[in-house]
Amino acid sequence: MEFKDTKGIFQQIADNICDKIISGEYPAGSKIPSVREQAAAVGVNQNTIMRTYMELQRENIINNQRGIGFFVSDSAQQQIINMRKKEFFDVQLPEFIKQVKLLNLTNEELAPLFDLLNENHENK
Amino acid sequence: MEFKDTKGIFQQIADNICDKIISGEYPAGSKIPSVREQAAAVGVNQNTIMRTYMELQRENIINNQRGIGFFVSDSAQQQIINMRKKEFFDVQLPEFIKQVKLLNLTNEELAPLFDLLNENHENK
DNA sequence: GATAGTGTTATAGTGAACTAATACAGTGCA
DNA sequence: TGCACTGTATTAGTTCACTATAACACTATC
Incomplete structure (x- = not known):
């Protein structure tokens, strides 16, 4: 490994x-x-x-x-998902948003992200 | 510090x-x-x-x-921005997308992200 | 009981990052 | 020239994560 x-x-x-x-x-x-x-x-x-x-x-x-x-x-599966969600919302998402703002990224550059979110939208 | x-x-x-x-x-x-x-x-x-x-x-x-x-x-400013953009697209964005998929997040949970992107959209 | 698997603990050692203290060398200015 | 500021380099020491090795204890199976 x-x-x-x-x-x-x-x-x-x-x-x-x-x-x-x-x-x-x-x-x-x-x-x-x-x-x-x-x-x-x-x-x-x-x-x-x-x-x-x-x-x-x-x-x-x-x-x-x-x-x-x-x-x-x-309870392992649920436990892990909860921990990772917490990590995601407490750390990763804020950090990500901060970076997008700081780097002043265009929507064009963020295309992969839009694709993901649209995909997400269709399935729910 | x-x-x-x-x-x-x-x-x-x-x-x-x-x-x-x-x-x-x-x-x-x-x-x-x-x-x-x-x-x-x-x-x-x-x-x-x-x-x-x-x-x-x-x-x-x-x-x-x-x-x-x-x-x-x-060239420092440009240099730094380029480095951070590279880091963002090579590491942070893929990691972020992976997490969103893995955690199977709903659009409701991702509301702050939508807000950011809409805001982004208006200004450009 | 013997054996072979398991977890558990302890001691000593290594390497890397960082610290502490000191010395040496270049630059600018009175 | 002398001083006060710079960068530069060296040596020794600390700390911490990880390694190496070994021993001990529990459980199941024969």
């Missing part, structure tokens, strides 16, 4: 796992890879995975049983 | 200086604060400021004269 240097590695791994939970690759109640397995898979240290899992556990996205493994919580 | 931990300190200081250049606080040709002055002002080490200034120099935003100081380049 490749990492950006804008975020901690453990955080990027957490995001990656959350993606898989949302997509259905890791359904609610299923067991996720063990600490050792995951560490080998993404090529980092066990302690780093442990930190990732601890964090996800703190957020009620996974839960664990000592000696058995970590499991996806029932 | 307060720093987030999502970016290097030197980078955040550079962004801050760029903001001042864009806003006109530091006009083209003017002298920006000396390394020592700036270090004291934002409360970091001289070496960190030096790194910031070196980076800005590499990007042709400022230029220096040994023993005299660092000065804002003639």
Whole structure:
């Protein structure tokens, strides 16, 4: 797995796992890879995975049983979507709007955005 | 000056200086604060400021004269705007679109965005 | 009970970013 | 020339994220 240097590695791994939970690759109640397995898979240290899992556990996205493994919580999907929505409205959207204003972008330049929104409109 | 931990300190200081250049606080040709002055002002080490200034120099935003100081380049404003536009279209816009799709947001939730775009439309 | 999987914890080490302190060198001006 | 301001460079130290390695404890299965 490749990492950006804008975020901690453990955080990027957490995001990656959350993606898989949302997509259905890791359904609610299923067991996720063990600490050792995951560490080998993404090529980092066990302690780093442990930190990732601890964090996800703190957020009620996974839960664990000592000696058995970590499991996806029932509320995981909803939990992740809520967190990401909060992040989106608190941070990303304001930041995005600020940038559009600051850069004084034309509607022509923002065409991809219009396309997205129109598409959105048609489907709802 | 307060720093987030999502970016290097030197980078955040550079962004801050760029903001001042864009806003006109530091006009083209003017002298920006000396390394020592700036270090004291934002409360970091001289070496960190030096790194910031070196980076800005590499990007042709400022230029220096040994023993005299660092000065804002003639092309600085345009340079900064170009860099930020590139960043916006290469990273921020795609990321934003991805998030809107992923979170399956309704048009109601995206109201602030519509407002912005309509406003944009009226003025151009 | 033995074994092989799991989580859990601890210690030491590395690398990078930033700090602290200091010294050296160029420029301008009295 | 001397002084006060600049940039420039060096060395040592701190902190933090991550690594390397190892040991210990729990659970399931045979």
